[in-house]
Amino acid sequence: METIWKARDLGGENGETLVEEIVMDCGVSPLTASILIKRGCGSAEEAMAFLEPDWEDLQDPFLLPDMSTAVERILTARENGEIVCVYGDYDADGTTAVSILLGYFKEIGIHAFYRIPNRLEEGYGMNTTALAEVKAAGASLIITVDNGISAVEEVAFCNAQGMDVIVTDHHECQAALPEALAIIDAKRPDSQYPFSELCGAGIAFKLVQALDRAQGGDGDLMGYLECAALATVADIVPLKDENRVMVSLGIRAMNEGPLTPGIAALIEVSEIEVVNAGNIGFVLAPKINAAGRLGEAGRVVDLYLAETISEAMPIACFLRDENKKRQDIEQEIQIAAEKKVAAEGLYNHLFMVVAGEGWHSGVIGIVASKIQEKWYHPVIVMGIGEDGVAKGSCRSVPGIDIFAALSSCASLFASFGGHEQAAGFSLAAERIPELVKGLEDWGKSTGARKHLKKTIYYDGEITADAVDEGLMEELALCEPYGIGNPGPVFKMGEVHATDVRRMGKNQDHLSFTVDGLRCVGFGLGECDTQVRSGAVSLLCKLKMNAFNGNETIQPMVVDLKGDPLMDHQQAWEWVSALKKEEGENLLALPIWHYPCNRLLPERNALIAVYKMMDFEKIRALPFDDVRSYCPGMNSFQLLVGLNALNEVGLIEFKLKRGVIYGKKCKTNEKKDIQKAPLVLKLKKYLGGAD
Numbered sequence: 112m113e114t115i116w117k118a119r120d121l122g123g124e125n126g127e128t129l130v131e132e133i134v135m136d137c138g139v140s141p142l143t144a145s146i147l148i149k150r151g152c153g154s155a156e157e158a159m160a161f162l163e164p165d166w167e168d169l170q171d172p173f174l175l176p177d178m179s180t181a182v183e184r185i186l187t188a189r190e191n192g193e194i195v196c197v198y199g200d201y202d203a204d205g206t207t208a209v210s211i212l213l214g215y216f217k218e219i220g221i222h223a224f225y226r227i228p229n230r231l232e233e234g235y236g237m238n239t240t241a242l243a244e245v246k247a248a249g250a251s252l253i254i255t256v257d258n259g260i261s262a263v264e265e266v267a268f269c270n271a272q273g274m275d276v277i278v279t280d281h282h283e284c285q286a287a288l289p290e291a292l293a294i295i296d297a298k299r300p301d302s303q304y305p306f307s308e309l310c311g312a313g314i315a316f317k318l319v320q321a322l323d324r325a326q327g328g329d330g331d332l333m334g335y336l337e338c339a340a341l342a343t344v345a346d347i348v349p350l351k352d353e354n355r356v357m358v359s360l361g362i363r364a365m366n367e368g369p370l371t372p373g374i375a376a377l378i379e380v381s382e383i384e385v386v387n388a389g390n391i392g393f394v395l396a397p398k399i400n401a402a403g404r405l406g407e408a409g410r411v412v413d414l415y416l417a418e419t420i421s422e423a424m425p426i427a428c429f430l431r432d433e434n435k436k437r438q439d440i441e442q443e444i445q446i447a448a449e450k451k452v453a454a455e456g457l458y459n460h461l462f463m464v465v466a467g468e469g470w471h472s473g474v475i476g477i478v479a480s481k482i483q484e485k486w487y488h489p490v491i492v493m494g495i496g497e498d499g500v501a502k503g504s505c506r507s508v509p510g511i512d513i514f515a516a517l518s519s520c521a522s523l524f525a526s527f528g529g530h531e532q533a534a535g536f537s538l539a540a541e542r543i544p545e546l547v548k549g550l551e552d553w554g555k556s557t558g559a560r561k562h563l564k565k566t567i568y569y570d571g572e573i574t575a576d577a578v579d580e581g582l583m584e585e586l587a588l589c590e591p592y593g594i595g596n597p598g599p600v601f602k603m604g605e606v607h608a609t610d611v612r613r614m615g616k617n618q619d620h621l622s623f624t625v626d627g628l629r630c631v632g633f634g635l636g637e638c639d640t641q642v643r644s645g646a647v648s649l650l651c652k653l654k655m656n657a658f659n660g661n662e663t664i665q666p667m668v669v670d671l672k673g674d675p676l677m678d679h680q681q682a683w684e685w686v687s688a689l690k691k692e693e694g695e696n697l698l699a700l701p702i703w704h705y706p707c708n709r710l711l712p713e714r715n716a717l718i719a720v721y722k723m724m725d726f727e728k729i730r731a732l733p734f735d736d737v738r739s740y741c742p743g744m745n746s747f748q749l750l751v752g753l754n755a756l757n758e759v760g761l762i763e764f765k766l767k768r769g770v771i772y773g774k775k776c777k778t779n780e781k782k783d784i785q786k787a788p789l790v791l792k793l794k795k796y797l798g799g800a801d
Contacts, residue, residue: 112487113680114670115566116602116650119149133158143585146570146599150589151351162588164359172321174304177293181254181277181318182325184292188221188252195223196250198237200257200311201230201403203396203411207342208256208279208315210415211335215319217416219326224248227408230473237265246272255279257311260296263289279314281348283530306352308595312342313357334370337361338415341374344388345396349595358591362386373414376423380431388591398427401434404473441474448478448492449485461554461563462516463490464547466501466540470494476504476535485634487565489513491550495540500525505534510562511554520549567670569600569650575626578664583655600669603649608642621668625649632668640739641673648672674745675701676709679734682746683766686754690789697796702747707797709745712752716741717784720752724762724775732771755787 121127126148133144136155144158152158160168172178188195195216199209209225216223226241228234233241236258242265245253252275259266259278266289269276276291283298295314297304309317316332316339323330340361343354350358365386369375374395378386381394402411410426410433417423448465457463463486472494479492483506493503507513512531521527523546527536538546554560573582592598608623613636621632623642630651632638641647651666675681685702692700702710719741724730738749753771756762759782764773784790 113564114672115564116670116672117566117568118602119568119570121145121148129154137162139588140582140585142571142573142582143588146586146589149570150596161355164356166356166360168353168356169320170305170317170353172317172324175295175297175314175317175321176299176302176304177277177295178318178321181279181293181295182321184252184275184277185221185254185322186325189219192222193251194249195221195252195254196245196248197223197225198241198245198253198255198258199225199227199408200235201227201408202257203345203399203403204311204342205257206399206403206408206411207338207345207415208312210412211312211315211319211338212254212256213412214338214416215322215335218330219322224250225412227403227412229406230403230408231406237262239265239268242268242272242274246274250274252277256315257281259289259291260294260298261285261289263287265289266291279311279318281309281311281314306354308349308352308354310339310343310346310348310354312339312346313348313354315339316357333360333364337364337369337371337374340365341391341395341399344391344591344593345399347392347594350388350591350593351595355591355596358388358593362388362391362591371415372420373417373423373427376417376420376427377414377430379420380424380427388593392593397437398430398434401437402430404437405433406473407433437474440471441477444470444474444492444494445478445481448482452482452486458486458488460547460551461488461511461560462547462550463488464493464543464550465491466493466495466503466543468495469497472502472504475502476506476533479504479506482506483508487563489516493540493543499540500537501540501543502537503535505529505536507532508562508565511559516550516553516559519553520546523549567600567650568597569602571599572602572604575603575606575628578628578653578666580664583653583664586653598652600650600652603651603666605646605648607646611639611642613639625666628664628666630666630668632671635668635671638671638673640735641677642671644677644745645674647674676705676745676747679738679746679750679766679769682750685747686750686789689751689793690754703796710747710751710793710797711790712744712748712755714784716744716748717752717756720749721756721761721775724773726775726777729763729772729774732773734766734769734771737771751789751793752784754789755784758787758789759784 129148130141130144132155133147134141137158147158147161152161197209197212199205213223213225226245228241253269254277256279258280260280260282266276277293278289278291279295288294297307297309316335319332319335323332336357340358343358348354364370377395383390383394399411402408410429414423414426447467451465452458452463475492475494479490483490487508489507489511491503491505493501495501505513513534514529514531517527517534517536523538523542525537529535586599606625608625611623614620614622619634619636621635621639623630649671650669652669654665654667655662656665685700688700720737723732738744738746753764757764760776760778761782762773762775764771
């Protein structure tokens with residue numbers, strides 16, 4: 112994967128001035144002040160609000176469209192003793208939103224029940240079969256959470272059955288809105304709400320907040336806020352503005368002692384000592400999501416509504432076990448999918464498309480995400496059912512609109528939907544080859560392949576001696592981190608690593624020490640030779656690592672780049688330019704500041720390379736293997752040497768995707784590599800070096 116590193120912009124002189132103001136008014140370091148600016152703080156006042164979120168920072172819920180109408184109808188339902196149905200979604204956001212409303216309705220005396228469609232049998236959203244059951248159960252009011260904004264036909268069905276519908280949703284609005292009694296969605300075109308990125312549970316909490324205010328505003332809503340905070344992190348919405356306030360307050364409450372027994376039980380079975388956005392996202396939320404993925408969403412509602420920890424604990428254990436089951440299914444599919452990627456060379460394609468018989472539709476989205484993260488390509492994973500229908504889940508990379516790509520093949524699908532970075536579909540399995548061809552054609556016509564370079568942004572440069580507890584305390588002020596408020600990434604330039612080790616079951620990970628700091632890089636195991644070879648630059652996040660009662664600061668390496676002369680792709684570009692360029696263009700190459708002994712290959716090393724090849728047949732030699740066979744020779748020197756051997760007629764070779772394909776040439780003449788045109792040219796511009 113090719114990566115590009117970019118420093119986040121501070122905003123020039125105005126940014127420098129603002130740094131000084133924030134340092135003075137907020138009492139933080141210049142580094143922290145710069146991070147606050149890069150997270151959108153445009154004044155010292157905004158920076159202070161960012162650092163110290165408060166309940167008073169929550170927006171007025173009645174600014175949401177139709178909120179007054181919804182509150183009035185719900186309170187009327189209570190007065191009339193009506194039955195209310197909360198209609199939710201099966202993911203963590205939807206099940207949490209259902210639980211927030213059911214818990215509050217019970218508290219204020221509203222008779223309510225819920226309906227969540229089974230992911231595996233019914234799919235997402237409202238359906239008329241379920242709505243008929245809701246009607247038969249006596250409901251006269253339906254409140255949707257985390258769905259409903261596109262349910263035009265289903266809401267019309269409810270209206271015809273004499274049931275009022277209040278839609279609460281956070282998804283994008285379609286051209287036509289359902290004819291519901293009220294539609295509470297901050298993304299409505301006519302919405303005046305100052306923040307549009309609330310999740311479904313966030314909207315449900317705003318409804319509770321509005322109902323409380325309509326009844327005097329003296330209710331204790333912190334338990335509901337805890338739930339909304341968990342769902343906000345789980346649904347991967349931006350952790351800024353009101354979302355940041357909710358999550359900050361919710362995490363604070365959880366760490367002081369959760370008010371929701373179900374959350375307390377889930378934290379306990381997860382063995383979490385201190386709650387943060389990271390372990391909500393990677394430890395708690397997957398347990399809640401797993402139930403919905405495997406068709407058991409109702410157990411999540413049971414967890415949230417449990418009145419004691421002893422009642423909640425068996426449910427929390429069930430969710431833990433369901434998540435383990437989900438992980439096992441996911442891992443099995445991922446291993447099979449990655450084998451297909453390797454066996455079929457799918458990494459050479461723009462779209463990596465894999466399919467398997469019986470692959471569980473509830474986890475293929477997670478598998479697609481993991482393959483996308485590993486290879487940085489758009490990925491489509493499909494599970495083929497016994498009925499011959501393939502259900503697919505798609506994940507893309509910035510710049511490649513997966514929904515647009517699918518739309519170019521719309522005639523192939525029984526159904527499809529999504530957005531730029533994620534989508535889903537179903538189609539007949541026999542049409543998969545047509546889909547693959549259609550996607551590749553779309554990619555060629557749009558030039559999408561140019562987006563396969565991953566850009567990683569960093570917040571500043573630091574040295575190892577600047578990493579201390581004081582820095583970690585200030586960085587903690589900027590939490591919670593997540594989408595919209597990413598954890599700071601720092602560049603550490605030109606460091607020398609010691610005690611370099613590969614680790615993990617498959618030796619996929621890397622560990623090394625830089626000036627006393629133990630660094631860990633997940634998925635970077637193959638970079639061990641690069642790290643050992645000389646100075647490297649790192650991009651890393653800083654975390655506190657607790658082990659055996661001791662806390663140490665650990666840089667988590669996001670990416671690393673070694674000496675450019677060791678990068679065979681970069682070296683190939685430079686050698687190619689060296690061969691064809693002259694004059695100013697040649698002098699512009701960034702190689703001339705290196706000493707001669709780092710650019711010119713040694714004779715003994717070239718003899719060793721020559722001996723690795725055969726006369727009769729072409730040998731395929733992995734580039735890194737050849738270089739490691741010649742210790743002390745960098746990639747640039749190896750490529751100069753290979754070209755020199757070729758120029759004097761000793762070998763034929765080509766380099767393709769990190770593999771040298773070469774063979775010896777038969778000759779009776781004595782050859783002098785030092786007379787090769789490339790070597791002579793290099794020496795000339797180096798000042799006649801020997």
